[in-house]
Amino acid sequence: MGFVKDRFKVKADSVAAEIKQIIAEHGNKVLGETTIAQAYQGMRGIIGLITETSLLDAEDGIRFRGYSIPELREKLPKAPGGTEPLPEGLFYLMLIGELPSEEDVEHLSATFARKSHVPNYVFDVIEKLPISTHPMTQFSIAITALQKESIFAKEYANGINKKEYWSYIFEDCMNLIARLPRIAAYIYRRKYKNGDHIQPNGMLDWAGNFAHMLGYDNKGFYALMRLYLTIHADHEGGNVSAHATHLVGSALSDPYLCFASGMNGLAGPLHGLANQEVVKWIEDMCQELNTNAPNKDQISDYIKKTLTEGKVVPGYGHAVLRKTDPRFTAQMEFAKTHCPDDPMVQTVWNVYAVAPDILGATGKIKNPFPNVDAHSGALLKHFGLIEEEFYTVIFGVSRALGVLAGLCWDRALGFPIERPKSVDTHWIKAFIKGEAVKED
Ligand code: AMX
Numbered sequence: 001m002g003f004v005k006d007r008f009k010v011k012a013d014s015v016a017a018e019i020k021q022i023i024a025e026h027g028n029k030v031l032g033e034t035t036i037a038q039a040y041q042g043m044r045g046i047i048g049l050i051t052e053t054s055l056l057d058a059e060d061g062i063r064f065r066g067y068s069i070p071e072l073r074e075k076l077p078k079a080p081g082g083t084e085p086l087p088e089g090l091f092y093l094m095l096i097g098e099l100p101s102e103e104d105v106e107h108l109s110a111t112f113a114r115k116s117h118v119p120n121y122v123f124d125v126i127e128k129l130p131i132s133t134h135p136m137t138q139f140s141i142a143i144t145a146l147q148k149e150s151i152f153a154k155e156y157a158n159g160i161n162k163k164e165y166w167s168y169i170f171e172d173c174m175n176l177i178a179r180l181p182r183i184a185a186y187i188y189r190r191k192y193k194n195g196d197h198i199q200p201n202g203m204l205d206w207a208g209n210f211a212h213m214l215g216y217d218n219k220g221f222y223a224l225m226r227l228y229l230t231i232h233a234d235h236e237g238g239n240v241s242a243h244a245t246h247l248v249g250s251a252l253s254d255p256y257l258c259f260a261s262g263m264n265g266l267a268g269p270l271h272g273l274a275n276q277e278v279v280k281w282i283e284d285m286c287q288e289l290n291t292n293a294p295n296k297d298q299i300s301d302y303i304k305k306t307l308t309e310g311k312v313v314p315g316y317g318h319a320v321l322r323k324t325d326p327r328f329t330a331q332m333e334f335a336k337t338h339c340p341d342d343p344m345v346q347t348v349w350n351v352y353a354v355a356p357d358i359l360g361a362t363g364k365i366k367n368p369f370p371n372v373d374a375h376s377g378a379l380l381k382h383f384g385l386i387e388e389e390f391y392t393v394i395f396g397v398s399r400a401l402g403v404l405a406g407l408c409w410d411r412a413l414g415f416p417i418e419r420p421k422s423v424d425t426h427w428i429k430a431f432i433k434g435e436a437v438k439e440d
Contacts, residue, residue, distance in 0.1 A: 004108065005170055007096050012166065012412035015052070019413060036428060043238075044319060048420065049246070051237025052409045053094035053402055061326035062235055065093050069231055069326045076230070077105040079205050084226040084334075086205050087401055088112065090233055091177070094405040113202045113209065115178035122146050123186060131191055135390045136267035138187045140260050146179065147256035156252065165252070166412035172255040173404040180397045181206060185213030192387045210397065214385065220338050221383045225394075227334055228379075231327045232372065232395050234402025238320070240265035241272065241396075245403040249410055250418040262403050263396050269314070272373075272392045272399070277314035279377035279388040281306070282347055292343045299347070300354045307362065315374030316355055318367045327372035328352075331379055344378040 031047045038046055054064045064072060076085030076093070077100060088108040092100035100108075125145040129138055147153070152168035160168070182200060189197045198213045207225040211217070237246060245262035249255070266272035285302045286292050294302070306313050318325065332352075335345045352370055359368035377391055423437075430437045 002107070002111070004092065004095070004104070004111075005167075008170065008408065008412070009166075011096055012409065015409075016413050036432075039423070039428075042319070049237040049243070050413075050415075051242065051246070051406055052097070053406050054234040054236050056236040056320050058320055058322040061321060061323065064090060064234060065097050067093065067099075069330050072230065073227075073330065075099055077102045079208060079222070079226065082223060082226065084223045085230050086226055087207050087229040087233060087398065088205065090230050091401045091405060094234060094402060095408060109205045111174065112178040112206045113200075113204075115175050116182055116200055116202075116209075118146070118179050118182045118186075119149070121148075122183065126183075126187060126190065134267070135187050135191060135393045136263065136273070136396070138191075139184060139393050139396060140263045140267070142183045142187070143176070143180075143256055143260040143263060146176070146183070147254065147260075149175065150254035150256050151175075152254040156254075162414070166408065169249075169255060169411040170408050173408055176255055176259060177206075177400050177404055180400055181210035181213060184393045184397050185210060187393065188214055188387070188390055192390070216383060216385065218383070221385075224334065224338070224379055224383060227330065228376065228394060229398040229401070231330055232376075232398035234399070234406070236320075237406065239271065240268065241399050242403050242406060246406060246410060247418050249407045250415060252417075255404060255407055258407055259400060259404060262399065266396050266399060267392060270312075272395045274314045274371070274373035275376045275391040275395060276388040278373055279344075279381065279391070281314050282344060282351075282378075286347070292347075294347060294350070296350050296354050299350055300358060303351075303355055303358050307358075313355060313359065315351075315370055316359055316368065317365055318369075318371050321369070321371065322367050324352075324369040325371045325374075328370045328375050331372075331375035335375070335379060335382075339379070339382045342378065342382045344381055348375055348378045 032045075034046055038044060054062055056062050060068065062069065067075065072085055072090065072093075076089035078084060079086055086105050086109065089100045089105045092104050092108060122142050122145050126138055126142050129141065151171050152165070155164075155168045186197060189195060193215060198215055200209055201212050202209075204212055205226070207229045208222050210229070211222045211225040235242065237243060241262040244265040245258045248261040249258040269277055285294060285299070288302070289298050291298075303313055332349070335342070339345055352374070355370070356368040359365045376395075377388055380386075380391060380394070381388075423431075427437045
């Protein structure tokens with residue numbers, strides 16, 4: 001795998017030594033209290049995970065190894081003549097902890113291209129599924145089928161020293177990342193383009209080749225894919241897709257099994273499926289109002305109606321963020337350059353103009369601002385990728401970069417099997433009364 005793997009090992013050894021010292025000297029220091037409400041309500045705010053790749057601040061948004069999204073758009077290497085960062089560069093940053101050089105990114109692009117072959121039996125598995133199967137289900141099944149290729153699983157079965165786990169996990173992660181665009185594009189072309197598949201172009205970067213295999217060979221779409229696959233890659237460790245990947249990995253399941261689990265979580269409407277839901281919500285609104293350019297009053301009424309019907313307004317709200325998501329802002333800036341007059345893009349902006357006040361006025365929605373999913377669908381639609389059921393798969397291809405870099409760190413740092421304590425409501429009632437309850 002070459003110098004990236006060697007550099008990762010050097011970094012990981014040094015961080016592992018630091019962590020050992022931190023635990024020895026400060027292991028008993030209290031990180032926070034846990035309340036009954038937190039135990040019942042999704043564990044919000046409990047610090048119980050270590051994720052080295054990125055850190056989320058409620059006000060500032062996501063930072064990857066300390067770098068914000070605007071900084072990354074400026075500092076990460078770009079394709080020749082390109083305007084947006086190459087996601088391979090972000091992967092390097094998350095893995096190694098330092099900004100890559102142009103050569104580092106070229107090396108990763110070439111490595112992914114070289115490793116991208118997908119065995120035919122995976123396509124056969126996809127072909128056996130009904131064409132109507134949701135693209136995320138097809139994606140998850142294909143990733144699980146590919147598990148047969150896991151080097152870690154084979155070596156583990158042969159018997160390996162704990163100290164070597166990280167090395168095989170690393171190889172599996174690289175192979176899986178390399179193969180995902182081909183699998184995703186295959187699912188897209190099978191479902192929406194009559195199985196008219198497009199062969200990979202090994203000269204292109206990871207995102208450019210994905211755009212090419214999807215069938216959108218234009219500069220604007222290449223730029224969108226590079227931006228999209230960069231900004232969706234990671235959002236610290238507690239979100240469902242990252243946490244699921246990490247949790248399953250703690251049982252020493254190989255990266256294929258872990259990532260399929262993460263994708264099954266990303267497929268939920270409160271997580272990654274929200275990008276598809278946003279487009280459906282806008283289209284339903286336009287259909288009901290019989291216009292493709294609803295005005296702000298009409299949009300306000302439709303938001304209120306959605307709330308009255310007990311539904312969520314997709315693309316708004318967040319478990320941690322308390323401001324407009326910088327990933328939304330990055331896409332808005334991209335749209336201002338590439339497609340400011342697109343009717344759906346304009347509607348996204350008009351929703352943004354009115355939704356925060358209405359959602360805020362409910363008094364219960366903690367974050368009335370847009371998240372990443374509020375904008376992405378309108379951009380994809382603009383470039384002709386109109387099949388919104390596929391959007392979460394693109395999110396998933398990107399998310400692989402973060403969660404699999406995280407998995408490499410998990411094994412390199414020797415993290416143990418994850419097993420938080422759970423209790424039942426009987427236990428909680430006894431605890432409230434101050435009675436002792438027997439624990440496992
Ligand atoms: N529309 C309507 N109601 C909303 C809302 C929204 N956009 N966001 C939150 N609420 C409601 C919650 O459903 C909850 O209602 P309840 O008390 O009746 O159960 C109440 O407001 C409090 O929720 P919260 O603490 O503000 O949010 P949360 O941490 O529980 O949930 C999230 C966060 C993202 C699931 C939620 O905001 C939501 O459902 N948003 C819409 C779906 C969406 O856009 N998801 C994508 C998130 C980003 C991602 O992972 N890709």
